Amino acid sequence: MDQTALLFLVLVAMVVVFTVINPIFFSSAVFANILQDWGPIVLMATAQTLVIVSGGIDLSVGAALGLSGVVSALAMRELTASGQSAWSAMLLGVLVAGAVGLAVGLVNGVLINRVKLVPFIATLCTMGAALGLSLVLTGGTPVAGGPAGSIQFSSKTYLGMFTVPIIVVTVIVVAAGLYLHKTRFGRWTYAIGSNQFAARGAGINVESHLYKIYALSGLLSGLAGMFVYLRLGSGSASSGVGQELSAIAAAVIGGTSLLGGVGRLAGTVIGAFIITGVLSGLIIIGVQANWQRVVIAALIAVAVGAQGLSNESLRAK
Amino acid sequence: MNRASKTLAALGAAALLLGVSACGGGSTNAEAESPASASSDKKLTIAFVMGAVGDPFFKAMKVGAEEAAREENVNLEWQGSDTEYSPQTQIPFVDAVLAKKIDGLVLIPTDPDALQPSVAKAKSLNIPVITVDTTVNDRTDVSAFITGDNEDGGAKAADALAAAMKYADGKTYKVAVGSSSATTTTGIGRMKGFESQIAAKYPGIKIVDKAYSQSKPEVANTNVNNWLTKYPDLAGIFAIDGTNATGAASALQAKNLVGKVALIGYDAYKENVDLLKQGIFTAMIAQDPAQEAKLAIKAMVSQIKTGKTGIESEVVIPNVTMTQENLGETEKYTYVE
Incomplete structure (x- = not known):
């Protein structure tokens, strides 16, 4: 059975179970709640998929989310204080958040290509530095005072669940999917992830390609930072902390191999739905808070395990 | 005497x-x-090792400590990790000040067990210790403990919530509590005070849900979003700390429920006070960290000079309930940025 289809069945089964226990779960209000969590996670998981397929890993996505949220919040607060309109402040916020994320990604690229650190260590360093910088800039308190009405703007739903930021995120993820699966950029990414030396031998400029991949990963994380800002109306250094693990989990649940060279964005998208859906689901069906983590961990094991088993049955044939 | x-x-x-x-x-x-005034004493050095330099709560505390240090003419060594509130980052600072010649140590233990050996070490060096805000489990070697009372704060939050919901006996009110984690001592104390006050005074209030934010505002936001979906008749929310306050405030704004669901916050951070002014918070429980620090310095000076702190072994500085109505007199409790 096709892996992505199998994964989709896991998602459907999850929805059915939650709905049977508490029918409120199957409502546009709950789906809207889930989408609010899905937005930033799927952006970071998309970033993660690109990086992991290329044979690397990016631990800095969560910290990049936090830093870009904080810096764009500071920029938007300045602009709002100077009397500019909410629209221009939000536009500036998007640009600043993207730029900060991009910068984090480029630092990763330099550390990997020039300083020759393995991606795990390189991005661990930028993760620490980005989190530290966010704390230095904010002193640990959230940065509010940005454009008025940003929460209302970003939470106004169409068809009961789709907000403007969610639509933007969907477009970005579809574009990233086309980029990964339909272009030379994507083919090279798989080639590098499968065998870096062979890719080099085939004439691919691996360094330049890795710059692009980590920059793109940072950019997507920066946009996730703006998404969280719009949702909360403030930027906080603690936003995104630890979320790199959720992003990696979403990609891995989606069938991306940590060994590189294997992965499909459609799987990642469903993986992100599973990770965020289970969180809301457990609250709706009333699982005690401390048990939620245990259940999420078990579910990840089941989702990944099911795919492994289906792989084996394929091989057996 | x-x-x-x-x-x-x-x-x-x-x-x-x-x-x-x-x-x-x-x-x-x-x-x-000049007569035996403070200025001609041998200048005492008191080290104050707190939780996190950057946190406005501790900045407010520093204002009080510096004021008392000026009045008492002591050198104040204000020390602690930049931003991280944890024993791992705090213990090196305690070790460092104990290695210098200090006359007294005021400590905010970031963990009741992990900092116990540091207190014993100070004792072995004959350096008196006063704990502020939090304390160590065994207080034998602690001269005094000055704190804002989290249980009292939780109880005051229950009162404020009941007042905001116009509580009347015989009716049922569903409320939910957002906390940061199952292990945060301040949160546990506030929750305990909140629950026991409700049990004692407000039988009609039902705590339908408790959830943890893991110190992330977006997680707090998710929790509140789901409560509002699951309990369309939710009457009130107690956001036990700043992270939960941010998450709850944005959820109420997004769902147009400001004023319909009572929201009680904790800690007078500036952005919280702003939210109170806008009416998004119904009420807020504020501590008085400057007062805690001031008293700690004065008690320490007395301890060093006389062998007695001159205060009870445990002093509780009461909390203040801030509302839009009393903001005129309570705004001064806002923590400095």
């Missing part, structure tokens, strides 16, 4: 002599001749 003051006078005189001889030519006559 009499003996104490005699000892004080003797110490003062000794300090005066020491001061003069130590300073030598540097000290002017005027200074040397």
